[in-house]
Amino acid sequence: MKSFVSIPYSLTLRRIYVFPTRYGFLFLLVLLIMLIGSVNYNNNLGFLLTFLLGSMLFVSMFYTYNNLSGIKFLSVKANPVFPKDEAVFEYVIYAKDTDRLSVEFGFSEDKKRKWDIVPNIENRVKATTPANMRGLLTPGPLLIFTSYPFGLFRGWSWIQFESSCIVYPQPVKGAFETAEYLDSKEGGNREGSGVDDFCGLKNYQQGDTIQHISWKASSRGQGLYTKVFCGNLGTSVMLDINRLSNNLDMEQKLSRLCYMVLKAHRMNLSYGLKIPGVNILPETGESHKAQCLKALALFGISANDIK
Amino acid sequence: MISNRFFTANLETDTKSQLIPILIAIVIAIAPHIVRLPAWILICCFVSWGYVALSLKYRLPWPPKWLCQILGIIGFCGVLATFGRILGREASVALLSILLAFKTFETITYRDRMIIIFLAYFLVITNLFYFETLSMTLYMFVSVFITTSVLIHINYPKAKISANLVLAGNIMLKSLPLMVFLFLLFPRIQGSLWGTGRHAAKTGFSDHLTIGDISSLSKNDEIAFRVEFKGKIPKGSSIYWRGVVLWNFDGESWKRGLSVPLKENFIVGGEDTNYTVTLEPHDQRFLFALDMPISIPSNINADFFSDETIMARFPIRKRLKYSIKSITVYNTGDMKKWEERAIHIPRYTNPKSIELGKKWGYENKDKEELIYKALNYFKKNEFAYTLSPPRLDKINVIDDFLFRTKKGYCEHFAASFALLMRASGIPSRVVIGYQGAEFNPIGNYYIIRQSDAHAWVEVWLDKKGWVRIEPTSVVAPERLVDNLDSLNIAKRGNRFSSFSRYVEFGWDTINSRWNQWIMDYTSLEQSRIFSFLGIKINSIKGILRSIFVFISLTFCVLLPVTIGYLYKQQVKIDIVKLYYDKFCEKLYKAGIERLPNQGPLDYYNKIILLKPGLKPKAEEIINLYIALNYGFNRDEKLKYKFRDMVKRFDT
Numbered sequence: 001m002k003s004f005v006s007i008p009y010s011l012t013l014r015r016i017y018v019f020p021t022r023y024g025f026l027f028l029l030v031l032l033i034m035l036i037g038s039v040n041y042n043n044n045l046g047f048l049l050t051f052l053l054g055s056m057l058f059v060s061m062f063y064t065y066n067n068l069s070g071i072k073f074l075s076v077k078a079n080p081v082f083p084k085d086e087a088v089f090e091y092v093i094y095a096k097d098t099d100r101l102s103v104e105f106g107f108s109e110d111k112k113r114k115w116d117i118v119p120n121i122e123n124r125v126k127a128t129t130p131a132n133m134r135g136l137l138t139p140g141p142l143l144i145f146t147s148y149p150f151g152l153f154r155g156w157s158w159i160q161f162e163s164s165c166i167v168y169p170q171p172v173k174g175a176f177e178t179a180e181y182l183d184s185k186e187g188g189n190r191e192g193s194g195v196d197d198f199c200g201l202k203n204y205q206q207g208d209t210i211q212h213i214s215w216k217a218s219s220r221g222q223g224l225y226t227k228v229f230c231g232n233l234g235t236s237v238m239l240d241i242n243r244l245s246n247n248l249d250m251e252q253k254l255s256r257l258c259y260m261v262l263k264a265h266r267m268n269l270s271y272g273l274k275i276p277g278v279n280i281l282p283e284t285g286e287s288h289k290a291q292c293l294k295a296l297a298l299f300g301i302s303a304n305d306i307k
Numbered sequence: 308m309i310s311n312r313f314f315t316a317n318l319e320t321d322t323k324s325q326l327i328p329i330l331i332a333i334v335i336a337i338a339p340h341i342v343r344l345p346a347w348i349l350i351c352c353f354v355s356w357g358y359v360a361l362s363l364k365y366r367l368p369w370p371p372k373w374l375c376q377i378l379g380i381i382g383f384c385g386v387l388a389t390f391g392r393i394l395g396r397e398a399s400v401a402l403l404s405i406l407l408a409f410k411t412f413e414t415i416t417y418r419d420r421m422i423i424i425f426l427a428y429f430l431v432i433t434n435l436f437y438f439e440t441l442s443m444t445l446y447m448f449v450s451v452f453i454t455t456s457v458l459i460h461i462n463y464p465k466a467k468i469s470a471n472l473v474l475a476g477n478i479m480l481k482s483l484p485l486m487v488f489l490f491l492l493f494p495r496i497q498g499s500l501w502g503t504g505r506h507a508a509k510t511g512f513s514d515h516l517t518i519g520d521i522s523s524l525s526k527n528d529e530i531a532f533r534v535e536f537k538g539k540i541p542k543g544s545s546i547y548w549r550g551v552v553l554w555n556f557d558g559e560s561w562k563r564g565l566s567v568p569l570k571e572n573f574i575v576g577g578e579d580t581n582y583t584v585t586l587e588p589h590d591q592r593f594l595f596a597l598d599m600p601i602s603i604p605s606n607i608n609a610d611f612f613s614d615e616t617i618m619a620r621f622p623i624r625k626r627l628k629y630s631i632k633s634i635t636v637y638n639t640g641d642m643k644k645w646e647e648r649a650i651h652i653p654r655y656t657n658p659k660s661i662e663l664g665k666k667w668g669y670e671n672k673d674k675e676e677l678i679y680k681a682l683n684y685f686k687k688n689e690f691a692y693t694l695s696p697p698r699l700d701k702i703n704v705i706d707d708f709l710f711r712t713k714k715g716y717c718e719h720f721a722a723s724f725a726l727l728m729r730a731s732g733i734p735s736r737v738v739i740g741y742q743g744a745e746f747n748p749i750g751n752y753y754i755i756r757q758s759d760a761h762a763w764v765e766v767w768l769d770k771k772g773w774v775r776i777e778p779t780s781v782v783a784p785e786r787l788v789d790n791l792d793s794l795n796i797a798k799r800g801n802r803f804s805s806f807s808r809y810v811e812f813g814w815d816t817i818n819s820r821w822n823q824w825i826m827d828y829t830s831l832e833q834s835r836i837f838s839f840l841g842i843k844i845n846s847i848k849g850i851l852r853s854i855f856v857f858i859s860l861t862f863c864v865l866l867p868v869t870i871g872y873l874y875k876q877q878v879k880i881d882i883v884k885l886y887y888d889k890f891c892e893k894l895y896k897a898g899i900e901r902l903p904n905q906g907p908l909d910y911y912n913k914i915i916l917l918k919p920g921l922k923p924k925a926e927e928i929i930n931l932y933i934a935l936n937y938g939f940n941r942d943e944k945l946k947y948k949f950r951d952m953v954k955r956f957d958t
Contacts, residue, residue, distance in 0.1 A: 008936055010884070023421045030425050034432050039496060042625065044826050045435035049447055051489040053428065055482030056455065058865075062872065063478065074937065102463050116465070149474060150455075151421060151462040 004162045010072045011144065015157045018065050024152035027057060057152060064153040067100050067146045071117065078137075078165035080294065086128040087137050087165040093123040104145040112145055134254065135301050137165040168293045171262055172255035177243045236282035237264065239292075240274040254296050261296070265289045275299055324464055326363060326414055329423055330356055332457040333407055335450050336430040339438065340400055345389050348401050351382065352408040359411045369412050379409050400433045420461045427454045439626075441821040452479060488864065494854045495830040514551050514591060516737060516762060517560035518704055518719045530587055531741060531760070532595060533819055534753040537581040543743070545635045547598040547763065547775065548755060550740035552614040554648055556729075558656030559704060561722055561737045568645060570611040577636030585822065586627045592618045595740060595755075597633035598775065604629030606831075613643070614736070626827055639772030642734065649734035649767060652726070657705040660723065664730020674733055674768055678776060681727055685720065685781045689713060692783030717779040721762035724778035734767035738775075749809070750816030882946050883935045886953040890928060897958035907933055921958065928952050 020028065031054050038046030074092040081087050091105070095117045106112025107129040117123045129139045141160040147153065239260050244253045257273070264271040265284075272282035273292045278299070280292055334356070341349060361367060370378075382405035390398035407426055413419045431450045434443060455475040460466070466474075532548075555564035580597060594609060594617040603611045607629055608620040619627075652661055671677035696715040700707040705723045708715055721737050728735035742761035744753035765773045837853050891901045891910075899917050901910045911929040915922045931949050 026421075027425060030429060034429075037432070037436075041436060042495075042829070043436055043439070044490075044828055045439055045444055045447065046432055047490055047493065048444065048486070048825070049432050049435060049451070051486045051493070052448075052451060052479070052482060054489065055485035056478050058485060059478050059482045062869075101466070148463060149459045149478070151417075151458070 004160050006162050007076055008072060008074050009159065009161070010070060011068050011157055011159070013069070015159065016065060016068050016155055017157065018061055018153055018155045021147055021152060021154045024057070024154075027053075027152050031057070057150075060150045061153045063149050064146060064155040066098070067103060067148045068144060068155045068157060071095050071100060071103070071144065073159075073161065074122065076161055076163040078163065080166035080168055080290070080297065081131045082168050083131055083134060083170045085131055087131040087139065087167070088126050088128050089139060089142075089163060089165065091125045091127070091142075093117055093125050094121070095119050095123070100146075102146060102148045104143070106143050106145075107139050107141075109143065109145075112143055131165065131167040134167050134169040134251065134297055136298065137167050139163070139165070166294055166297045168297045169251070169254040169258040171259035172252065173259055174256045176260055176263060236270040236272065238272045238274055238282065239264065241276070242274070250300070254299060258293065258296050261289060261292045325420060325461055326359060326411070328457040328460050328468075329414060329420060329427075330360060330411065332424070332427050332450075332454045333411075333430075335453050336427045336434075337404060337407070339434045339443070339446065340404065340430070343397070343437070344401060344404060347385065347389075348382075348404050348408075352404055355408045355411055359414075372413070375409050375412050379406070382406075382409065396433070396436055400430070403430055403433065417461070421458075424454060424458050424461065427457075439826055441818045444821070444825075448479075452476060455479065485865075488861075490828070491833070491836060492857050492860060494850065494857050495833050496850070514593070515560050515562045516553055516718055516722055516739060518699060518708065518715065518722050529757045530815075531589070531755045531757050532584050532586040534585075534744060534755065535583045535751070536753070537583070539578065539580060541580050541597065541635045545598070546742065546744050547738075547761075548595040548741040548744075548759075549598045549600065549615060549738060550593050550595050551738070552612075552616050552765075553737040553739065554614075555651070556653055556722075556726060558653040559701065561725070564648070566645075567612045567614055567616075570613050570615075577634050580633045580635060581630070582633070583628060583630045585819070586623060586629070588624050588626060590622050590624060592620070592622055594619055594623075594627075594629065594631075596631050598635065598740075599637045599639075600631055600633045602632040604631055606630075613645070615639075626822055628823075628827060637772075638770075641772075642767055646734065646767070649736050650729055650732070652729050657703045657726065659703075659706045660709050660726055661730040663709070664727040667727070668731030668733075671731075674766075677731055677733065678728070678766065681724065681731070682776070682778060682781045685724075685778060690715075690720075690782050692716060692779065718762045720778040720782065721764050724776065725764045728764065728766050728776075736765050736773075738763050738765055747812045747815055747819075749812045750819055752816075752819065754815060883932065883949060886950045887932050887936070890932075890953045890956060893953075893956060893958055907936075918958070924952075924956055928956060 031050055034046060034050040034053070037043070038050055072094045074094050076089055076091045078087055078089045097119050099119055100117035102114050103117055104112035104114050105125050105127045107127055111128070113127070115123070115125045117125075127139075127142060129137070131137050141158040143156060143158055145154065145156040147155070239257055241253055241257060244256055248256065254275075257275070261271065261273065265286075265288075268284060270282040270284050271292075273280040273295060275295065276299075278295045280288075280295060337344075337352065358367070359369075362369060383402065386398055386401045386405060390401065392398050403426060407423065407430070410419070410423055410426065414423060428451070431447055431454065434450075435447060452472075452475055455478065456468075456471045459471045459474055460468070463471075551563055552567075553561035553563055554567070555562045579601070582597065584595060586594065594604065594607070596617055599615045600611075600617060603609050603617055607627065610618050610620070612618065617631075667677055667681060671680060691714045693714045694716055696719065697712045699712065705726050708719050709723050718739075725735040725737045739760070739762045741755045741759040742763070743759050744755050746753055761779075764776045764778060766776055768774050833853075837856065840856065887907075894901070894914065897918065899914055901913075905913070907929050911925060914925045928949070931945065931952065935945060935949055
């Protein structure tokens with residue numbers, strides 16, 4: 001396997017391969033026939049044309065090479081995804097001085113997409129690969145491919161970047177089993193009750209669920225308000241892995257927890273997460289959700305793999 | 308499957324922008340063939356291309372694939388029926404055209420488009436087997452330029468047309484040096500691989516003379532040959548280019564006859580005239596020389612015959628350049644035994660003419676007087692010079708001309724005059740060749756055109772030998788050019804002003820130089836280049852050696868160019884990385900290793916932790932490295948500053 005390279009990275013001679021495409025070979029065959037004809041008829045114009053086309057083929061090889069050479073990868077990032085989704089890796093690409101037209105990026109020959117790289121600005125190029133399993137997805141090497149300008153030569157490079165994408169567990173529907181947050185003054189298990197009772201409005205804070213925004217209020221021009229439901233008023237719940245049935249294996253448990261995190265977030269509950277080695281205090285908001293899901297995603301994955 | 312060949316919105320947007328350029332490229336490539344292709348092929352081509360073009364606009368359905376294939380097979384059979392074969396120049400061009408006609412209906416996929424472009428390139432090269440002129444070459448470059456732009460367009464349809472044209476032009480320009488290199492040094496062979504089967508279509512010249520079978524002579528301005536004189540230029544009135552001597556008259560035509568012996572001793576005469584002839588291919592064996600040649604070209608396998616004609620051993624199918632020597636004042640000496648055939652008269656034909664000649668011979672004892680009288684006969688009897696003479700009776704052509712029509716051109720006068728001479732007892736023969744020459748002041752050479760073709764008579768006189776007699780001049784003195792002043796437009800007058808004459812001369816000069824330097828570049832010229840490099844191509848070994856030299860030279864030229872180019876690119880990109888690595892290497896030696904994934908800032912922290920003394924310098928270098936590598940600073944000077952800093956850096 002190719003070794004990993006770190007970003008920023010410039011494509012250089014060492015990594016770029018150039019070879020005729022099948023049309024390139026066909027063209028060479030056409031040239032060979034032209035050459036034989038010219039030799040046979042001793043036709044100088046035939047020689048001239050054959051050599052002109054041959055030289056153009058040769059020169060075009062450099063154009064193909066140039067189209068890749070010097071492409072610089074400044075950064076790569078991938079937003080976390082759920083399994084069965086496509087993990088999207090976004091590369092920030094910079095090229096000096098000249099256009100790099102019709103450059104294809106992808107993690108496999110048949111999944112590459114064409115992009116035009118504009119010189120001297122940051123270009124954002126996306127490549128996708130399916131996310132299958134919970135954990136840290138490290139895509140295969142990235143194929144950078146071009147057959148510009150004639151389609152007779154293909155220039156390509158396989159680069160294995162140090163990049164990964166977090167894949168959350170697959171949410172699995174099930175009972176919303178929570179443990180009450182121990183610091184909470186109020187006792188009792190409020191599971192499944194009261195979460196839908198509307199209690200009032202509070203000022204919108206970043207991170208509040210969009211579904212809970214009171215559009216009625218905002219349409220009156222009073223600003224953004226979030227509807228507060230009684231069930232979570234002053235209540236914090238703890239999503240604890242130990243509460244789940246022991247019949248489930250670890251992956252199934254993580255999937256159930258994932259579902260509960262999503263549901264708790266949807267309901268705007270203040271929730272915490274407790275899995276072996278991780279204890280996240282109750283909180284609300286998008287970044288909190290992301291933190292919980294990440295903890296679930298990376299559970300049991302060695303720290304070495306996480307950058 | 309058939310349904311998706313009909314128009315859909317998708318097909319339209321995708322195909323429309325590509326089809327029109329493809330059609331343009333094809334039409335440009337096929338244009339020079341139009342005059343030569345059979346009409347039915349042209350109709351096929353333009354009907355299908357027209358249909359394709361219209362279908363884009365009016366959303367007409369395309370024929371299904373099976374129909375295209377059937378049409379293709381019918382076209383193939385049509386070519387076979389028209390030409391009787393599939394190989395060969397005409398047939399293969401026709402086949403290519405038919406292929407292109409129906410292939411346009413299969414331009415939906417990228418693959419089809421690429422193949423169509425290759426076919427277009429092929430069509431361009433087939434043009435070159437018909438025309439070897441400079442204008443065709445220029446046309447070829449234009450055609451390649453357009454086809455290449457379309458090729459780029461197919462591969463990158465988003466670009467503007469102008470951008471494609473610029474790119475195609477750029478690539479073409481950059482490939483010219485390599486093209487010249489290959490053209491000069493690619494090993495050429497003499498002869499051909501499997502035979503050319505090639506015949507020059509046009510001949511302005513034939514080896515016999517039959518009057519009356521063509522009712523009009525078209526004025527053909529094509530160039531027959533060009534001549535460059537070395538030293539003294541002969542007087543205009545003596546510019547006769549000797550081609551073939553016709554000895555035998557069979558009552559209908561004058562023919563060369565067989566068994567003219569080879570020349571043994573050369574005639575003596577006046578001053579030498581040295582000149583070089585560049586003969587256009589005429590598919591015949593005779594070489595033209597100024598009356599009278601006294602040497603044969605050294606570079607050609609040719610024979611010098613006793614009637615002062617020169618024949619190559621092979622038909623001239625390529626432009627041929629030869630140097631030769633002539634004298635314009637000469638005496639061919641005594642009559643040889645074999646030359647007695649010059650008195651032979653065919654029996655039972657042209658009785659009136661023969662009777663007239665016999666009568667003259669009976670009446671005049673002095674031969675020169677007789678000739679004078681005979682020439683006067685044409686003048687007195689209202690003979691007229693015309694390029695469109697009336698048809699003549701097949702059996703007694705000379706009689707018919709002399710006593711009925713009295714209208715003709717040089718061939719009529721020469722043929723009948725020679726017969727009259729023979730009848731009167733004077734040995735005579737007909738010479739065909741060219742008369743006159745047109746000076747090109749720009750190129751400093753003379754042009755002889757097909758329209759200068761001429762026929763004259765030679766008679767044998769005591770003590771003088773063979774003497775040229777010009778019966779045509781009696782009737783049409785203006786037919787013969789007396790001086791070689793190019794701007795004397797009497798002959799080809801009323802066509803040009805002197806300015807356009809100059810333009811024409813300039814163009815002909817360029818053509819002539821082009822022919823000389825490019826078109827006539829052969830294994831011979833190449834062997835000179837190789838011998839300059841110390842290699843003699845006169846054996847298999849030599850040829851192998853030349854191939855070896857060619858290949859090694861190619862490598863010697865291409866490899867450094869390639870490597871140099873790539874290296875330059877590399878340096879451009881990598882100078883920062885290169886010196887950052889050097890920087891790290893220096894620190895590594897000092898015991899501060901950069902971990903494979905350690906970023907510059909992280910590394911910097913490590914440096915100052917381990918060796919605080921390096922802080923100011925390391926900070927400067929790391930900061931500049933970050934700016935150069937992660938930022939958009941494109942200042943080349945900063946890169947060199949970085950390089951120098953690293954060079955100076957010392958642990």
